[in-house]
Amino acid sequence: MPIEYYTFLCCIIFGIGVIGVLTRRNAIIIFMCIELMLNAVNLLLVSFSKMHYAKAVAAGSADVLTAASEGQLFVFFIMVVAAVEVSVGLAIIVMMYRNTHNVDINFLNRLKN
Amino acid sequence: MTTQQLIFWFLSAVAVFSAIMVITRRNPVYSVLYLIITFFAISGHYVLLNAQFLAIVNIIVYAGAIMVLFLFVLMLMNLNKESEPQKNKYMLWSGAIAGGLLMFVLIDAVRPDGQVPVYDGLSGGNVGLIKNLGMRLYTDYLVPFEISSILFLSAMVGAVVIGKKD
C-alpha cells in the first residue's frame, strides 16, 4: 500500500479522537479518546518504520534489520508511557469522584478565575 | 485488488467505524467496548505492517490491561448509566468543527504532491520479529528501557498515594 494511505488513516483516527475530547462531558470518556489518539500515532510510527525498511532494502544496505526498528521501539515506549499515564490519571479521577461524586467536567471547574 | 489491499480496507473501515462509535455512544461501557474493537483493528494493521511483536503487545497491554482498568473504574463509580455529551449545543458544534478542521488540515498537510516512490517488498521482512527487536532494545536502547522501569515504579507509588483514603 502506498504509505500515504496509512497517513490518512492515522489522521482520520486522530481527528476523531480530538472531536471526542472536545465533545464529551464525562471525564473518563475523554481519557479514552486520548488513548485513541495515542493509538493513531502508534500506527503512524509503525507505518513509517516499514517505509524506512523498504527504503533500506531498495538501497541495498547491509544492516537492513536495524534500519527500520527505531519506529517500532518508539511505539513500545509510547505504550509504556500510556500505561503509566492511565494508571495515574484514573487514580486522580477516582479521588475527584470521591470528593465531589461527579465526573462531569463542567462541574469540575475548580480552576475558575 | 489483492488480498492485502482487501484486508487493509476492511481493517481501516472497522477502525474508523469503531472510533466514531466510541465518541458518540451515550453509555460509557459501550464506548469502552467499541474502543477495544478499534484496538483489535489497529493490531491487525500492525500485523500487515510486519510488526508482529507490537501487534501482540498492543492486544495484551492496551486491550487487555488498560481497557480493563477503565472498566474497573467505570463499574466502581457506577457510571454504567447513561451519560450524555455536552448539553450546550454551541460547545458540541464548535468542538466538532474544531476537531474536524484539525483532521482536514492534517490530512492536507501530509498529502504528497507528485509521485511517491513505491517500494518493493512492502510486506515481508524480518524486522518486526521479536528476536531482532529484542537485540536492538537491549543493546542500543538499554538506558530508556531501564528508565522506563523506574517510571513504572514511580507511577505505582503515585497511584497508591493519590488513591489512598486518609
Added chain:
Amino acid sequence: MTQYAWLIPALPLAGFLINGLLSGRLSKMMSGIIGSGTVLASFVLSVMVFFQMNGQTEVVTLFDFIKAGNINIPFSIQFDPLSSLFLLIITGVGFLIHVYSTSYMHEESDFHFARYFSYLNLFVFSMLLLVMGGNYVIMFIGWEGVGLCSYLLIGYWFKNTEYNKAANKAFIMNRIGDLGVLLAVFWMLQKFGTVTFAGDAGVLAQAAKLAVNDPALVGITLLLFIGATGKSAQIPLFTWLPDAMAGPTPVSALIHAATMVTAGIYMIARSNIMYTLAETTSGVIAIIGLATAIVAATIALKQNDIKKVLAYSTVSQLGFMFLALGVGSYVGAVFHVMTHAFFKALLFLGAGSVIHGTHHEQDMRTYGGLRKMMPVTHITMLVGCLAIAGIPGFSGFFSKDEILMGAFARNPIYYYLGLGAALMTAFYMFRLYAMTFMGSYRGDEHHHPHESPAAMTIPLIVLAILAFAGGFIGIPELFVHNGHKLATFLAPVFEKSTQINAIAHPHNISHTQEWILMGVSTVLIIVMIFFAIKKFGGYTRTDAEETGLGKVLANKWYVDELYDTIIVKPVMWIGNVFATTIEKSGIDKGVNGVGKSVQYLSRQFRLIQSGNIGNYIMMMVVAIVGFIWIVYYLKM
C-alpha cells in the same frame, strides 16, 4: 605671557568651586580672602597682559570644543586691545567690590557669606569668559553665565518671594534676548561657516567684504542687538533692571552698573565692522539708545528709592552708550563704558554705604544732612555725582562729550535730544545728592547714621580717584593734540569701521563748533545742578500725592503694567487653558482611558479562564490548527 593667560578666568572659577563646595565650613575671613584674592590675582595678570599689548591680536586655543562636519568652534581666548581693556575694568572694579562686600555682607551667616562670594566669583569667571572668548559661541557661554549669576545674586535673599520674582523677571527677559543671539549665531554659521572673530577666515573679515546694508548682515546685526537690549536693558527689555535692585547693593554695583550690562556694548563693539556696514541697524540702535536714555531719565526724576534712581540712571547711561555705537563712535562708547564703570560703581557703593549707615533705610525722603555724619561717603559720592553730570575735569565729561559730538556729527537732532537727557541726568543726580546729604536729618530719632567701616570706605576712595582721573586718558583733540590715548590704543580694533565711516559720513565739526557746543552744554548742566540743589536742598517730607505727569513718571510710564496686560496675562491664560482643558480633559482622560481600557480588557480576558476543561482543550486544538495552517500553507 599669554600661555598663562588662561589663568585669568580660571582663578575666579577655582574661587567659585572652593567657596561653593566648602560653604559653611570656611570662616567668613577665609571666604572673603579666597573670593577677593582670586580676583586680585586675575587683576594682576590682566595688568601684565595689558602692558604687553601692542595692538596685535593674539588668539590662544585651549581645546577643541565643537567639531561637526565643516564647523569648527574651538575653545579659544583672544587678546587684543578691546578685550584687555575690558579685562582691566572687570577685574579691577570687581576686586574693589569684593573687598567692599566683605564688610557689607558681614551680617550673613558663614554659609550664606561663602555662598555670596562663590556666586560673585562665578560671575567674574563668566564675564571674563565673555570678553575673552575668541568666537561668538564662547562669548555666548559667558553671556549665559552672567545671566545665570545675575539671577542667583538678585535672588540671593531667597526667602523673600518678591526678590525671587525680580530674579525670575531678570532671567526671563535676558532669555528673550538670548534667543536673538542664538539665532544670529546660527545665521552666521550658515552664512559664513564660522563664528571666530579673528583671522582672515573669521566672521569679521568675511563680513567686511559684504556690501552696505546686505540683508544677511542687517538681519544678523539686528538679532545680536535684540540680545543686547535684553542684557543691557534697553527698550523694550529694560524693566528687569530696576527690579533687580532687590539684590545686595554690591551686586547692583558690580553686575548692574559696571560689568554685565556692558556685555551688550562689548558685543557690538567687537562686531563693529558688521554694524558699520549694516547702516539700517545702526540707525535703529541710535534711536533706541536715545529713546531709552530719555525715558529712563524722566522716570529717575520722580523716584524716591535711592537704588531705583541709580538703576534708572544706569539704563539711561546705557542708552547713551548705544547711541554712541549707533552713530559710529565706537571709541566713545567703550570710553563711556569705562568711566561709567568707575562712577556708577562708586555711586552704588556709596549708596550701599548710606543704606548701611542708616540701618537699611532706602527711601531718600528719610535721609538728609548726612554730610556731617558720613563725611567720607559724602565726598566720594559728590565726586561721583559730578562725574556723571559731566562737569569738566571729571571723567564723565570727556566720555559724554565724545558721545554727544559723535551724535552731532551724524545728526544734530540726536545731539539736542541727547543733551536733554544729559541735563535731566544732572538734575536727578543732584536731587539725589541734595535729598541725601544736604539739609537736616529727617529720619527716625533713634537711628544715628554712622560712617561705614574701612573695608567699605577705601574702595569708595579708590573709585572716586578713578572717577576723577579716569577721563584723562581720553582728552579730545580739541584740548591736547594726540591726547586721546584711548583712541590710539583701541585703533586697531576699530580701524576698518573708522575708514568706512570717514568715507560714508564725512561730517566734520570744526573746532569752533566744538568749543561752542561744549561750552553751552557745560553751562546748561551747571544751571541744572543749581536748580536741583535749590529745589531739594531744604527738602521737607510732604508725602503729597503725585499728580499729572509726575504721577506717570513715578509709575515708570506704566510700562510694567503694559507688559503685564499684553504679555503676562495672555501667557498665563494660555497656560491655564492647557492646564485645565487640555491636560485634565484631554491628556488625563486619555491616559486614564488607557488604564481603564486595559482593565476592561483584562476583565474580559479573565473570563477565558472558566475552569472548564473542555474550553481549554478547545482552545488548544484551535491553536494547533492555526499553527499547522501557518506552517504548511503560508510557507508554500
